[in-house]
Amino acid sequence: MDTQSYLPVQPGVGMGENFLSLDDIVLSHERLPIRTECSFPRLGFLEKSSDSQDIPEGTKMELPLWLSKGLYEKKRRVLSVELPKVYREGWRTVFNADPNVVDLHKMGPYYYGLGSQMLHFDSPENPEIAQTLLQTFIGRFRRNMDSSQNAYNEDTSALVERLDCLEKALFTSGQSGLNNFQSWEKGQASQLTASSLVLNYRKRKITDIQP
Amino acid sequence: SKNSELIPSIKLRHCCLLRNQRCLTAYLYDRLLRIRALRWEYGSVLPANVRFHMCAEEVQWFSQYKKSLASFMRSLGGGEGLDITQDMKPPKSLYIEVRCLKDHGEFEIDDGTVILLKKNSQHFLPRWKCEQLIRQGVLEHVMS
Numbered sequence: 610m611d612t613q614s615y616l617p618v619q620p621g622v623g624m625g626e627n628f629l630s631l632d633d634i635v636l637s638h639e640r641l642p643i644r645t646e647c648s649f650p651r652l653g654f655l656e657k658s659s660d661s662q663d664i665p666e667g668t669k670m671e672l673p674l675w676l677s678k679g680l681y682e683k684k685r686r687v688l689s690v691e692l693p694k695v696y697r698e699g700w701r702t703v704f705n706a707d708p709n710v711v712d713l714h715k716m717g718p719y720y721y722g723l724g725s726q727m728l729h730f731d732s733p734e735n736p737e738i739a740q741t742l743l744q745t746f747i748g749r750f751r752r753n754m755d756s757s758q759n760a761y762n763e764d765t766s767a768l769v770e771r772l773d774c775l776e777k778a779l780f781t782s783g784q785s786g787l788n789n790f791q792s793w794e795k796g797q798a799s800q801l802t803a804s805s806l807v808l809n810y811r812k813r814k815i816t817d818i819q820p
Numbered sequence: 821s822k823n824s825e826l827i828p829s830i831k832l833r834h835c836c837l838l839r840n841q842r843c844l845t846a847y848l849y850d851r852l853l854r855i856r857a858l859r860w861e862y863g864s865v866l867p868a869n870v871r872f873h874m875c876a877e878e879v880q881w882f883s884q885y886k887k888s889l890a891s892f893m894r895s896l897g898g899g900e901g902l903d904i905t906q907d908m909k910p911p912k913s914l915y916i917e918v919r920c921l922k923d924h925g926e927f928e929i930d931d932g933t934v935i936l937l938k939k940n941s942q943h944f945l946p947r948w949k950c951e952q953l954i955r956q957g958v959l960e961h962v963m964s
Contacts (some may be wrong), residue, residue, distance in 0.1 A: 613859035614857035614858075614861050615853055615854055616857075617850060618846070618849070618853075628845075629846045629849050631850060634843060647828050648827075649828050649829045650826055650829050651826075651829055652832060665837065675835070676835050676839070679831075679834075680835060687828055687831070733896070755921060767941070771868060794890065795964075797910055797963070798868055799912045800909075800963050801954045801955070801961040802954070802961070803956070803957040804855075804861035804862055804956070805861070806857065806861050806862060807861070807862060807956060809955065810869070810870070812921075
């Protein structure tokens with residue numbers, strides 16, 4: 610079993626984010642369709658389609674999640690966030706019908722993560738969105754778990770390509786457990802190994818030498 | 821009143837500053853987590869090419885982490901001390917078969933014998949002497 614000394618900061622659970630989590634930082638880079646509910650003077654340069662100096666009220670544009678969350682206010686109504694297509698009723702019906710047929714990587718790749726973050730924007734459809742996220746996860750979980758625990762020493766790209774990032778992380782974790790168990794069964798668990806950091810560094814060093 | 825109109829723009833700019841701060845802090849913190857892992861996976865002396873990529877503050881952090889870990893290890897076992905960075909995998913035998921992956925020069929074992937670690941040579945050595953060299957990629961543990 611490989612000793613795990615490097616433990617990166619995990620992403621937040623549900624509607625929360627971990628400040629130091631690199632995964633959460635990448636997730637919050639995703640863009641959302643928004644509508645400005647007030648004007649933003651002198652920031653016209655952010656909005657490429659028009660040439661005005663200011664961003665007027667009522668402008669439709671796309672902002673990253675981190676900026677949308679930062680600006681969003683319940684009382685003063687600085688901006689309103691539209692639901693991305695994947696979380697609207699049309700797609701929700703598809704997910705509720707059969708969650709296993711959907712390509713969540715294409716729909717996301719942060720389907721669950723972004724969906725959970727959308728709940729911050731007080732849409733009237735929040736209860737339905739939350740319900741769909743949960744039921745989709747539950748519906749797909751059994752198949753993902755089975756395949757991660759049974760695909761040993763084979764090309765898993767077909768199994769993994771339709772998973773969203775959260776499911777991919779769980780799949781990887783399952784594979785790691787499976788591989789460790791198999792290695793223990795073969796009696797390889799007691800073999801001392803070089804640190805993975807050393808092996809990776811050695812690979813990089815060779816490319817440094819080449820011109 | 822003209823000034824209060826600027827507030828949304830000021831707020832947007834402030835969000836951007838906070839975002840940059842978050843990205844930088846997370847990056848520096850992740851570096852520290854990896855540097856900490858090096859103490860456990862590689863040993864207490866980092867190779868020059870790794871130290872080359874660390875800033876002065878990180879080198880200092882590593883040295884202080886080393887000291888904290890060392891004083892903790894000294895306090896274990898009723899004051900006798902215990903090296904918890906050894907035996908990360910449960911040992912099966914006192915001696916193990918190892919093969920040398922690169923030239924490492926002379927190596928002295930506890931009874932005074934000196935072994936020459938030449939590339940591709942194979943030796944039967946005490947496990948506790950080899951563990952660090954295996955982790956560093958100098959020796960390879962040969963399973964029978």
